[in-house]
Amino acid sequence: MTTLQKTITIEPKRKGFHLITREIVRNLPEIEEIKAGILVLNIQHTSASITINECADPEVRTDMENFFKRYVPENEPYFEHTYEGSDDMPAHIKASIIGTSITIPVTNGKLNLGTWQGIYLGEHRNSGGSRRIIATIMG
Amino acid sequence: MTTLQKTITIEPKRKGFHLITREIVRNLPEIEEIKAGILVLNIQHTSASITINECADPEVRTDMENFFKRYVPENEPYFEHTYEGSDDMPAHIKASIIGTSITIPVTNGKLNLGTWQGIYLGEHRNSGGSRRIIATIMG
């Protein structure tokens, strides 16, 4: 069994959910060597998230962003952590609701995702900048 | 160290949360060979979820379903992803809130869960059909 780790830098994206499956796979040709194992992705930020969801209809990502905009609103009167901007505290909350790490099975050299599954980056800041993901492959 | 992967098919369940610990364990006798390791479960769908929660009182699962029914409601006026039915977009949101993957420690041939912990399948569609879970055992 082997373990490989790599840092993947995702270029800045606007606020919202973004499908990054191809970008991840393109950065990890080593996956092709793994017969059975796992890929662990950790985003190294606290105001962005990573999750698995539908890869077909982009409206799913728009609706998801609009849902979280309403249910994790900005400018809640009780927020104390406000000095980094009104988008910051909701971004932290979304990071813990959605998650900052995913583990994906790898089988016969490919990510073993369901037909409609893709990897989403959740950018929760208005100007989050580039986002760093640590990829750990074991198998 | 070894890695084993298997597909477990869960028969169709009605909308709501379902305790599937026994079903998972029954399908994975190989766990008994693992002295120290992990079991990674990935549900290969985007409208169902998998999580760990209380295994004793079934009312916990009912209350959880009713909570999510209210807080991730159907027919939000801003939803654009509507062609698959009013239960579909909320199902996608729940899948990312609750998660589609869990990692459980395996110790001395058993799942090392707390006394009151069990594995829940969250079925978020009215008629989700059978659900496929990829199990990866490493240890």
Added chain:
Amino acid sequence: MTTLQKTITIEPKRKGFHLITREIVRNLPEIEEIKAGILVLNIQHTSASITINECADPEVRTDMENFFKRYVPENEPYFEHTYEGSDDMPAHIKASIIGTSITIPVTNGKLNLGTWQGIYLGEHRNSGGSRRIIATIMG
């Protein structure tokens, strides 16, 4: 590659989010032996959670607690699981929203977290007592 498992007991904490990175690292000197691998943390309870979020400003933790207090409220009229107290069912819901397991990359003997990332324990009961975490190191 090796696998190591250990139980870490976190002393009772008041309701809210608590930064426990140092406590985890202090209990796992074995991490220093790992060149590339993962640390999986599973909290063995259904009314507490574990997540990664900002380690700098403690107001983030206060705001997060106040957010969940409002959005996963006690005494919802439809709750049936009430015999363990009004703080219990919301605690179960938070455990599945936030999560009871995290996987952190380990690189060159250290947790490979982002600059502002720390490990939070989410104590969701008024008197949760000590909390047990299973740590699995693989690498």
